Amino acid sequence: MTVMEQRGAYRPSPPPAWQPRMDPAPLLPDAEPYRVLGTEATAKADPDLLRRLYAQLVRGRRYNTQATALTKQGRLAVYPSSTGQEACEVAAALALEERDWLFPSYRDTLAVVARGVDPVEALTLLRGDWHSGYDPHAHRVAPLSTPLATQLPHAVGLAHAARLKGDDVVALALVGDGGTSEGDFHEALNFAAVWQAPVVFLVQNNGFAISVPLAKQTAAPSLAHKAVGYGMPGRLVDGNDAVAVHEVLSDAVRHARAGGGPTLVEAVTYRIDAHTNADDATRYRGDAEVEAWRAHDPIQLLEHELTERGLLDEAGIEAARKDAEAMAASLRERMNRDPELDPMALFDHVYAETTAQLREQRALLQAELEAEQERHGEQEGGAR
Amino acid sequence: MTVMEQRGAYRPSPPPAWQPRMDPAPLLPDAEPYRVLGTEATAKADPDLLRRLYAQLVRGRRYNTQATALTKQGRLAVYPSSTGQEACEVAAALALEERDWLFPSYRDTLAVVARGVDPVEALTLLRGDWHSGYDPHAHRVAPLSTPLATQLPHAVGLAHAARLKGDDVVALALVGDGGTSEGDFHEALNFAAVWQAPVVFLVQNNGFAISVPLAKQTAAPSLAHKAVGYGMPGRLVDGNDAVAVHEVLSDAVRHARAGGGPTLVEAVTYRIDAHTNADDATRYRGDAEVEAWRAHDPIQLLEHELTERGLLDEAGIEAARKDAEAMAASLRERMNRDPELDPMALFDHVYAETTAQLREQRALLQAELEAEQERHGEQEGGAR
Amino acid sequence: MTTVAVKPATMAQALTRAMRDAMAADPTVHVMGEDVGTLGGVFRVTDGLAKEFGEDRCTDTPLAEAGILGTAVGMAMYGLRPVVEMQFDAFAYPAFEQLISHVSRMRNRTRGRMPLPITVRVPYGGGIGGVEHHSDSSEAYYMATPGLHVVTPATVADAYGLLRQAIASDDPVVFLEPKRLYWSKDSWNPDHPTDVEPIGRAVVRRPGRSATLITYGPSLPVCLEAAEAAQAEGWDLEVIDLRSLVPFDDETVCAAVRRTGRAVVVHESTGFGGPGGEIAARITERCFHHLEAPVLRVAGFDIPYPPPMLERHHLPGVDRILDAVARLQWEAEG
């Protein structure tokens, strides 16, 4: 049948499938990052929460400096510091209930620790004795994800599965500004919105992906503006304002738990340190920028607020500091012990049940190690 | 240095990096798809263009029915019809200048043909005698892309390269509603916006990705709303209104050529036929929906307009029909000839210079074919 | 394992039934992919599952393979057993990073604490007249990725049995379904449907004394046909169906080769860097002094998969296999 034979009704109206769809306005972020500290909203904040956040921020900063120090002592292979981003890291951990799940990216050991994972176990990957050090199920924290943005679909799948099972569990997934450029970011957010999965995405926009500044990463008005393209709300928050981040994340978590679906949160913050200890940030950014951000330090912002409101005095500051020092001392001490290494473990977890091939290879390595030991023994014996 | 030692200035202002950025409002699409036919805007349309579009639509529909018929005759391995989407296909081709490039997806042979490629060459992939039948450089049409959305970064790269070379060339890339879910869609649009590449993305939202309806593909207010997340304008258009699609694409092409960067256009249309001849659409959609869309047929919409305005009479309709029939007859006739097949060509274009390995394998096949021919000869000889 | 042949079915039907039975037996089994729900898959292999178990158990996903596999990882983390369908071989490539960097490594990464019991079903191979990107044999990529099981049935009974085993496995399994055998019919016993050898065991499909053909999936019927034809030439060919490329059954394969002293590996995948290299090398390492001739390979050419009108020249056929058998240095015997 050709067209000509199909004449008849003709409808110069909007295309039939077109129904006015969701109003995009509520999905768009505010023009400015949401802040609490230094604004009127601060009065409403729960003093207990503020103090908890403060203590955690101080601990968090100390954790960052201690871990960085451990790289210099050769105790960590590498450390991507979250100095300057402690408000995001801590708020992410504190916004979750115990039954919820956290999906960290490689920079987020602090969030992992703040969630309750033993710092030594959180640092296993970066020390290099194994890939992931903690039991993900113990604290409901996924392994640190090195391939950027790949953890986001995991968070969506887990949240979706929990919902299918009838559990009111929320997943919070962390990603960097650079990670938003990956295809996996897009696919994860799309699946989340289509499935209305109870998941919250927190982008820590710290200005850089290694050396690449945000302007080379995206031309969007903000990263939070990506949300509308998936049909979920986008929220923009001052990432150095721990109270604001905590509030925005808690709202998003509550919303997700109540069946309202996913939210994309962009926290505007700054990576004060170099990308990792191995990086030289002076190659791609100036001191002035760093200094400007130092003056917007998340700990000082909160400390100022607490002191102003009479919720914190010198004794309180000192107590927080002492607590942080104790944590650092314990971490230092434990990290200075050599980890126990078992080369045979290389074969133990590749499959649920090992294969004939791996058994052969295991035996080969075993024999090599025995020969090595024998040689050592002989040498030592000879030396005596 | 611990936090405590860093006290000093403190700035409870917006985060330092935060400057008010691009206003998102101009990037957002209209609430309803843009239309020309049946509205006042129609008066401004160029009669010549309308007639050209009409003739091409009629040809396009005939091309679709002819190609579908060829599958039944075993002359095409498969045909993904664009019946119902001719307005998009034709407008895409006509919105481009000769020096511009078209990046079609697997469904877009009609756009390829409308751009000037020989229909037989455009159908090579679907006939199965080779992968891509035409010389991409001859008409500046990239090969049909089967892996969905993968052609989008190609379009961005080509447009970017042209701009770097100082050529005012624009690339127009086609993708389906389903294809927007792929990571490559995201990455391509992001690169395009960051590079301000002269590229236009046309999403033909035809309601389905094989059997999956749009509602399972995205929760966004519209696909055009994705644009703001990349920092480019998103435009929504009635994809069955050839004049509207042509106008929106032409504007976007002009904008890109003038250095204004990329645009995302969503054309709301409908796949009237099944996914391909091999698909059974009754498994996943009802007749009523299809009928509603038939009443919004792109050809009839335009034909009605032209007749109303006295730009088309029965003779004109007949002329268009005859032209289309002639094209179909020639296509049929040429497709009914067996293509020339050269098995040895399998080895000729894998590398610029063949390898020793491929030479060996070529010789093996050559010997096999000779043996085959000998056997045939013997059998025929024996039969005589 | 003896199977009483009672009921003919196609391989596609056996696969459907395997998923159906797995879903009925275990509420944590979820099927997901493009068009697997309402449509029942482009090959109809998931036909009826959405109807019987609901769309939450058999889900049409958005069109994004990395997203499909990536969300399946998350679902598996929460205790589900996702069965993921990749629509065609070449459309599994976008999911490569998820497969290599996560699916294959999560158990090892977490010292066994976070296994990922995911089955990734991939219709693979050519011979169906498919246009570009619809006929790839991608098994070499999967074989080279430690942490994955790579399984491929060649018979209707194995289609059922191996898929049930794959879904039940606590390890991720790449389950390669030979497209051109989807419609192959065979008798099998639906009352003892899992009565097949376990994943990891190869099976002698045809005993023989002259030489051993080692193959899997789509090439098994071709090898059996070649073995029949070889009788006319005086060769009694043994045919081994590997069934599982990982783990690899060295024992069965080497026992056979030691018996016959000659072997040809046959597969559709390109030869260079393909599975045959590994197989030939390991046989040679293990059976060198039993070999009367080098282990030869009959494989697809080292070219991108051809357009449908030329694919027959690429695919290993009976003649090419017999030519290889003829090159097994028989004169050396005499």
Place this chain on the structure above:
Amino acid sequence: MTTVAVKPATMAQALTRAMRDAMAADPTVHVMGEDVGTLGGVFRVTDGLAKEFGEDRCTDTPLAEAGILGTAVGMAMYGLRPVVEMQFDAFAYPAFEQLISHVSRMRNRTRGRMPLPITVRVPYGGGIGGVEHHSDSSEAYYMATPGLHVVTPATVADAYGLLRQAIASDDPVVFLEPKRLYWSKDSWNPDHPTDVEPIGRAVVRRPGRSATLITYGPSLPVCLEAAEAAQAEGWDLEVIDLRSLVPFDDETVCAAVRRTGRAVVVHESTGFGGPGGEIAARITERCFHHLEAPVLRVAGFDIPYPPPMLERHHLPGVDRILDAVARLQWEAEG
């Protein structure tokens, strides 16, 4: 080819110089990737290029590997010669679909009309104490993909010469850079910097009569060390540097193996499904009657790449190579 050694440089420096010289000689050469511009790459291999040639010629891209390779395809379509850097081996996986479905096939797809002269630089392999995902040996994936050249230098002179050749090639080249040799120093002649064998030729790095070690990239220095150590055991080992896995130099390899009658293939990549299988299989096919022993393989274990503190157990070292040499059935000789 004789190279007058005059100026010591690291492999990283030679690679930088190769790109610099290629960019100076040909305005269509563009370098792109993550952090390649201002930073000069995380390994500093692109150091100075953005400064000398501007950011349009050496471009910091957004963080998306499929996007990087996909836009490079488009740039190549328009006549440019993109040199793409993947930051680490495992971070090339997101670009797999673009590589397999387009980069490797575009020439063939278009009957030669649309070649894609793209060089994909991939720092690969372990031994640098890298954490997970930073030490993969992914060459098996690339080898199994027809349409790609797969090249890997092991010496400073080759780093320069092969990269110049790769960039000049009209075919796509996956250029694998052994990370742990980046800082290896060697003397080379900057006045005849391209004075190396062409892509596709293997080179005998050490002649020997007892057995042939066949290797490439990161394992070459280990093999040379093993050959030195073997002298004490009375073995005079030959060492072949393949340089190019695709195309493969059967001629040089087989000539060597025919001479020595014994061979061991050595690489870091996992053994199963790794390059060694292909290499051993093709040697055996071609040199069966010259072999005194099966071609053996020394490779990484069939496990995900280990954490840094355990990687030394995984990497083929001198002892493991010598153990393999010892298993080459020397007794058979006597």
